[in-house]
C-alpha cells in the first residue's frame with residue numbers, strides 16, 4: 001500500500017478555507033500553479049520517499065568509526081529532493097531560496113513527512129537552523145552558511161539536549177571557551193541529536209547551546225554557537241558521533257550522541273550576542289514545533305489511507321441487515337473508526353494550514369498575526385501529535401491482528417507517531433507554555449481574540465454555545481487562581497479542549513465552503529466536539545477555588 005498525497009484536500013484548504021488567497025505573495029501563485037507545484041511534490045513523495053519507509057524501518061542506520069551510513073536509498077532520495085529545489089521552498093530569494101509562502105510550504109512538507117517521517121526529519125531540523133541564522137546570524141554567517149543550507153548541500157542540526165538537560169535547558173553544561181582568534185572551543189556531550197551525523201550531505205552545521213566561562217546560572221547564561229563538521233579550510237572539526245539510539249520508531253532517522261571537544265576543543269562561532277542563546281534557539285524551536293504538529297497530520301493521513309485500503313479488502317462477518325459476507329468497511333463500528341481517523345486528520349490539517357497563513361502574515365510584520373501564531377503553536381504541536389497517536393492506534397485496531405504484526409506497516413505508523421508528543425518540547429511543556437506564557441501573561445487577551453473568531457464561525461452551533469459558556473466560567477476561574485501548581489495541573493486538558501474547538505471552527509468553514517465536507521463536519525460535531533466539553537469539565541472539577 002503506497003501513499004497518495006491528498007492534494008485535492010490540500011489545495012481546497014489553501015484556496016477556500018484559510019486566508020491563503022489574501023496573502024500579498026500569493027498573487028503570483030494562481031490556483032493552477034499551486035496545483036502544479038503540489039502535484040510535482042506528490043510525485044517525489046509517493047514514487048521516491050514512500051517506498052523507502054518500510055525498508056528504512058527495517059534497516060536503520062549503521063555507525064562505524066564515528067561515521068553514519070544512512071539506510072539504503074536515502075542518499076539518492078535526498079539528492080533528488082535537493083535537485084528538485086524542494087529544500088529551498090520557503091526561504092528568501094536573497095540566499096537562493098524560492099521565496100514561496102510558508103502556507104504553500106506546509107502542504108509540501110506534509111507530503112515528505114507522510115511519505116517518510118524519518119526522511120522528513122532531516123529537512124525539518126535544517127529549516128530551524130536556517131531560521132536561527134537568518135534571524136540572529138551576522139552578515140558573514142548568513143552569506144557563508146545560508147545558501148548551502150538552503151540548497152541542501154549542507155544540513156543543519158539542533159543541539160540542545162544533554163543527559164541532565166531535556167525539558168529543563170537551564171541545566172545545559174556544555175562549555176564554550178573563547179580562543180585568541182575570536183572563535184570558541186566547545187566541550188561537552190549532546191544526546192538525541194537528530195541527523196547529528198549522516199552521509200547525505202557534504203557538511204553538517206550544528207547549532208549548539210553552550211555556556212561561556214562565568215556565564216550567569218540558568219537560562220540567562222546560555223549562548224548559541226555554530227559548530228560545523230568541516231571547517232572552511234576543509235579540516236575536520238573536533239565533533240564526533242559516538243552512539244546511535246535504538247528506538248521504538250523512526251528507525252531510519254539517526255538519533256546521535258555527539259561528543260564535542262575530546263581532541264582539544266571543537267571550533268565554534270558565536271551567533272548574535274553572548275547569553276542570548278536560548279532566546280535564539282526558540283526561533284528554531286517555534287518553527288520546528290509547528291512542523292512537528294504537521295508531522296502529526298502527515299502520519300495520521302498515512303495511517304488513515306492504510307486503514308481505508310485494508311478495510312475495503314478484508315472480508316469478515318456478515319452485514320447486519322443483508323446477512324451477506326462483507327468487507328469490514330461495511331461494519332458500523334469500523335465506519336466509526338475510519339470516520340474518527342478522517343475527522344481528526346482533516347481538523348488537524350486545517351488548523352495547521354490556518355496557522356501557516358498567520359505565520360506568513362506575521363513574517364510580513366503583522367503583529368496581531370504573530371500573537372495568533374504564538375498561541376496556536378503549542379496547540380498545534382500538542383493537539384495534532386496526540387491526535388496522530390490516537391489515529392495511528394485506531395489504524396492498528398482496524399487491521400485486527402494484522403495491525404499488531406509488522407507485515408502490513410500499520411504498526412510502524414503507530415511506533416513512528418509515538419515520538420511526536422515527546423520531542424520539540426513534550427506536550428506537557430507545550431500546555432504550560434500555552435497557559436502561563438500565551439494565556440495568563442496578557443490576562444487572556446490573545447485567547448479572547450482567538451476564540452471570538454471561533455465563536456463567530458460556530459454561531460449557529462447550539463452545542464458549541466453551551467461549551468463556550470462553560471469555557472467562559474472556566475477562564476474566569478483560571479484568571480483568579482493564584483495557585484501555580486493547581487494551574488499547571490489543568491494545563492493539558494485546557495489545551496486539549498481548545499484544540500477541539502479550533503478543529504470545530506475549521507470543520508465548519510470546510511463544510512460551508514464545499515458541501516462535500518458536510519458529513520465529515522457533522523460527524524466531528526457529534527463525535528469529537530463533545531470532547532471539548534469533557535476537557536473543560538475536567539479543568540473545572542480540578543480547579544481549586
Ligand SMILES: Cc1cc2nc3c(=O)[nH]c(=O)nc-3n(C[C@H](O)[C@H](O)[C@H](O)COP(=O)(O)OP(=O)(O)OC[C@H]3O[C@@H](n4cnc5c(N)ncnc54)[C@H](O)[C@@H]3O)c2cc1C
Nearest residue numbers: 158159160161166167192193194255422423424425426428
Ligand atoms: C528520537 C528523538 C529525537 C530527538 N531529537 C533531538 C534533537 O535533534 N535535538 C535536541 O536537542 N534534542 C532532541 N531530542 C530530545 C527531546 O527534545 C527531549 O527528549 C524532550 O525535550 C524531553 O526531554 P527528556 O527526554 O529529558 O525528558 P524529561 O525532560 O526528563 O521529561 C520527562 C517527563 O517529565 C515531564 N516534565 C519535565 N519537566 C516538566 C515540567 N517543568 N513541567 C511539566 N512536566 C515536565 C515531561 O513532560 C515528560 O513527560 C530528541 C529526542 C528523541 C527521543
